[in-house]
Amino acid sequence: MKSPGFFLVVIALTAAGCSPLVLRPANFAWPIEDVLKSDLHGMVHEERYSLSFSIKPLMYAETKDSVHVSNRIIRLIRGEQGYYFITGPKFKNVYVFSQGNGGLVLVNRILVSKTGLSSPAFNQRAPYIELLNGGQKPVLLTRDGIVKEVKK
Amino acid sequence: MKRLILILILFCSGIGVAQEQSDYLIVKSFQEKANSLKAQINQAASVNECMQDSLRIVELQRQFAPDTVLLNNALYPLNYQQQIASLYGVLSLARQRLGVIESQVSQINSLQNQINALSDRVDSLSKENDKLLASLDVMSKALGKNRETIESLQRIISRLRNDIRARDAAIFAMTDSLFGTYGSNIQSLPEHQRSVLTRKMERHDVVGKIYQAARQNLRFLETAKLNGKQLVQMLKEQQKFSSNWNGLGPKLSRLYVNSRVREREVAAVDTAISQWGQRADSALWSGLYQVFAENNVKIDSFSNADEFVGSLSNYFDTDGGNKNASGGEKSSKLKHFLGTVWNPTIGSQWLPMLVGQGVLSGDQQIQLQTKLAGWEDSARPSYTLAYVLIIVVLALLVPFILTRRKKKPIAPQHPMEN
Numbered sequence: 001m002k003s004p005g006f007f008l009v010v011i012a013l014t015a016a017g018c019s020p021l022v023l024r025p026a027n028f029a030w031p032i033e034d035v036l037k038s039d040l041h042g043m044v045h046e047e048r049y050s051l052s053f054s055i056k057p058l059m060y061a062e063t064k065d066s067v068h069v070s071n072r073i074i075r076l077i078r079g080e081q082g083y084y085f086i087t088g089p090k091f092k093n094v095y096v097f098s099q100g101n102g103g104l105v106l107v108n109r110i111l112v113s114k115t116g117l118s119s120p121a122f123n124q125r126a127p128y129i130e131l132l133n134g135g136q137k138p139v140l141l142t143r144d145g146i147v148k149e150v151k152k
Numbered sequence: 153m154k155r156l157i158l159i160l161i162l163f164c165s166g167i168g169v170a171q172e173q174s175d176y177l178i179v180k181s182f183q184e185k186a187n188s189l190k191a192q193i194n195q196a197a198s199v200n201e202c203m204q205d206s207l208r209i210v211e212l213q214r215q216f217a218p219d220t221v222l223l224n225n226a227l228y229p230l231n232y233q234q235q236i237a238s239l240y241g242v243l244s245l246a247r248q249r250l251g252v253i254e255s256q257v258s259q260i261n262s263l264q265n266q267i268n269a270l271s272d273r274v275d276s277l278s279k280e281n282d283k284l285l286a287s288l289d290v291m292s293k294a295l296g297k298n299r300e301t302i303e304s305l306q307r308i309i310s311r312l313r314n315d316i317r318a319r320d321a322a323i324f325a326m327t328d329s330l331f332g333t334y335g336s337n338i339q340s341l342p343e344h345q346r347s348v349l350t351r352k353m354e355r356h357d358v359v360g361k362i363y364q365a366a367r368q369n370l371r372f373l374e375t376a377k378l379n380g381k382q383l384v385q386m387l388k389e390q391q392k393f394s395s396n397w398n399g400l401g402p403k404l405s406r407l408y409v410n411s412r413v414r415e416r417e418v419a420a421v422d423t424a425i426s427q428w429g430q431r432a433d434s435a436l437w438s439g440l441y442q443v444f445a446e447n448n449v450k451i452d453s454f455s456n457a458d459e460f461v462g463s464l465s466n467y468f469d470t471d472g473g474n475k476n477a478s479g480g481e482k483s484s485k486l487k488h489f490l491g492t493v494w495n496p497t498i499g500s501q502w503l504p505m506l507v508g509q510g511v512l513s514g515d516q517q518i519q520l521q522t523k524l525a526g527w528e529d530s531a532r533p534s535y536t537l538a539y540v541l542i543i544v545v546l547a548l549l550v551p552f553i554l555t556r557r558k559k560k561p562i563a564p565q566h567p568m569e570n
Binding site for chain 1: 222
């Protein structure tokens, strides 16, 4: 009868052999946000990074309307860690997505304005994403939420 | 501790983002300004404007200097440095283009001055020629009165010829300059350029000047009594004028495609040049025929080079128009022809001149010289009989001399010598 220690060593070695290959460090940050306008089918197309996706579910989540999805403006930026931050005019939230299997998967929804953003804009401020909204104080965001308001 | 680090990070980030402007707006603003400046450079109309645009590029760089890093990262596909380089590239091309255009403008101005000067010269020469032609007319009527009149007539003719040549050259130099500024393909010119060219042609009355020149040249030919050399030169000048007109006429027709009046004027020039050509041609051949007629050499009349060669060849072939003449007559006729017509004028002056000016070909000259040599051979007296007589005389004399030598007494020999 082999000792439990032996089994633990075997399991540890097997687990190490099965762990995914990860290339680190990596930086996914876009230097500036992109302002995209949806087409008739609610698709947006980002040319520089060859990215396109449907904003129907996003619009439904934000406005409960998945019909009027054409000619809607969204602002998109990718953070250093690879999460996509999306918002738009009149949005109350900033949506944080990660790249999933054939789509963007919601990671977090950050409430940034109770009344809706008037003129939102993202800036890349690695490791944060800065959110501007007209004359209001900018806020710094991470995947998890607002870190803090930036002092003027 | 963790809290302190977070505060420090936030503080540092806060310094970096003291500006509240969206990066996107900065990039967009730069792109709009750069594109607008590029368009401005492309529309620059002078090298001076390019200088201003160069300063604007410098100002653009100064304005966006704090955002250079952002712009370099954000701009795509050309980054900030490449976009600035691209602006300078466009500016450089515009400078080159405008430099060339300004040099062309300067050339056009220079050509315009030249055209004006030539146009004035044509006018003044035409006026002078009119006066000279009037004088020539008066002088011609008084011809034969005295030596002085004849000499002054020759001076007028000489001056007129020079003036005519200068005027004709000035006319075509002027038209060359006019068309030279627009290239040779008139039909492909844009409408506004065609109308500018038409206005210039009308302002300088190009067609009118050419018509006047052709008529004046015809009048000169009809009035002046020209010698052979002058007639040949006049014919050559007519041919040159006609050739120039043949190059210019179709261009003018294309230019005046919608003007019936102008079309008629172009047709009138055609007619005038054609009349002048016919007159110059007939004056040349009748002048040449006159040389034979004045010296009582009867040859068939001729009105062109082939007929002239044919007529003269026939004269040589028939021994001066009289095949059955006796040897003495032939010889005398040849002597007369050579002495009065061929040696002093036709052979020594007209023929080299006609060949030199291309009116007669070299082959035609050789043909005439060969035929003349044939006539000279046939007209020379035969010496065959004289040779026979000399041989007979010699045949009789030689035996006689030999016989005389044999009969000569032999001197007696002295006995002592043996």
